[in-house]
Amino acid sequence: MDLVDPFGRTIRDLRISVTDRCNFRCTYCMPEEGMKWLPRTDVLTFEEMERLARIFVERFEVDGLRLTGGEPTVRAHLPVLVRKLAQLRVPATSASPHAGRKPDLSITTNGSSFRLLAHELRDAGLDRVNISLDTLQREKFQRMTRRDELERVLDGIEAAKEAGFSPVKINAVIERGTNDDEIVDLARFGREHDVEVRFIEFMPLDASGHWINDSVVTQDEIVEKIHAVHPIEQMPARGTAPADRWRYLDGAGTIGIIPTISHPFCGDCDRVRLTADGNFRTCLFATDEFGLLPMMRRGGSDDDLAAEIQRAVGTKWAGHQINQVNFIRPSRSMSQIGG
Ligand code: SF4
Numbered sequence: 447m448d449l450v451d452p453f454g455r456t457i458r459d460l461r462i463s464v465t466d467r468c469n470f471r472c473t474y475c476m477p478e479e480g481m482k483w484l485p486r487t488d489v490l491t492f493e494e495m496e497r498l499a500r501i502f503v504e505r506f507e508v509d510g511l512r513l514t515g516g517e518p519t520v521r522a523h524l525p526v527l528v529r530k531l532a533q534l535r536v537p538a539t540s541a542s543p544h545a546g547r548k549p550d551l552s553i554t555t556n557g558s559s560f561r562l563l564a565h566e567l568r569d570a571g572l573d574r575v576n577i578s579l580d581t582l583q584r585e586k587f588q589r590m591t592r593r594d595e596l597e598r599v600l601d602g603i604e605a606a607k608e609a610g611f612s613p614v615k616i617n618a619v620i621e622r623g624t625n626d627d628e629i630v631d632l633a634r635f636g637r638e639h640d641v642e643v644r645f646i647e648f649m650p651l652d653a654s655g656h657w658i659n660d661s662v663v664t665q666d667e668i669v670e671k672i673h674a675v676h677p678i679e680q681m682p683a684r685g686t687a688p689a690d691r692w693r694y695l696d697g698a699g700t701i702g703i704i705p706t707i708s709h710p711f712c713g714d715c716d717r718v719r720l721t722a723d724g725n726f727r728t729c730l731f732a733t734d735e736f737g738l739l740p741m742m743r744r745g746g747s748d749d750d751l752a753a754e755i756q757r758a759v760g761t762k763w764a765g766h767q768i769n770q771v772n773f774i775r776p777s778r779s780m781s782q783i784g785g
Pocket residue numbers: 711712713715716717728729730731763764765766
């Protein structure tokens with residue numbers, strides 16, 4: 447049975463935040479001192495994540511599970527969770543391309559620990575990886591993440607390729623006046639390292655609340671900068687994927703851009719989210735949530751949980767309202783929701 451929202455969009459993609467903790471302190475995400483972490487007892491156990499994921503996959507034919515955080519690799523024994531999720535099966539009767547098979551398993555990570563985990567996660571059943579990299583300059587990396595970890599992230603990217611992940615995607619959040627001078631350098635990095643760089647428009651999810659619209663470098667600006675040096679052409683429409691894509695005319699690969707602010711793509715949204723403390727969110731910018739963890743721990747059945755999930759999806763809005771008068775920032779920041 448499909449999960450369909452009031453606008454006729456079918457939910458296919460569940461983002462699971464496996465922890466709110468992170469070993470970085472990115473300026474567009476959290477303050478230097480970090481956040482007030484969730485008590486461990488308030489965080490979903492692997493068994494609870496597996497149970498909820500099973501309901502989404504086996505009852506509602508969700509065929510994509512993405513692990514996020516905070517930083518997912520700081521959660522101990524992460525391959526154990528991946529192995530559990532890889533046992534799930536999308537119903538054979540589903541219209542999904544994954545019908546009868548395991549769901550597509552992916553992760554978004556800052557890459558700093560990926561050298562240690564790449565092969566084990568691959569063997570456990572992980573299919574795809576996105577690694578965050580916002581600058582190629584060591585000093586600026588330290589300023590943006592408040593960590594001197596550029597080398598380990600670059601090595602994490604190599605480890606991902608060596609482990610057989612393909613394509614390895616790079617997520618680069620572009621902030622005007624901070625790293626927009628490196629758009630072409632990052633594009634070139636992708637060309638030279640055979641990875642797809644996805645440029646992400648800066649979103650109002652920073653814990654410090656400094657986001658302003660002027661700090662957003664738009665999709666059109668990014669395309670113009672790259673095209674001037676490495677000519678590109680737009681690829682066919684994206685479907686439900688968040689990124690628009692371009693290919694280099696000289697055949698040196700592709701790039702993606704996630705234009706949440708300048709070209710919202712909510713009309714095709716198939717995504718929902720589960721926070722590390724078991725709250726269900728129908729949108730990244732949602733201002734309400736549905737407590738699945740307390741329902742589970744109160745003894746709720748799978749039928750109860752499934753009914754609550756359906757009730758929640760029945761309230762999903764048309765899309766975010768950023769830059770509209772009625773826009774309200776979510777009470778959670780990015781690290782407390784998961785990408
Ligand atoms: S902003 Fe919300 S509705 Fe729009 S694409 Fe993102 S998650 Fe979907």
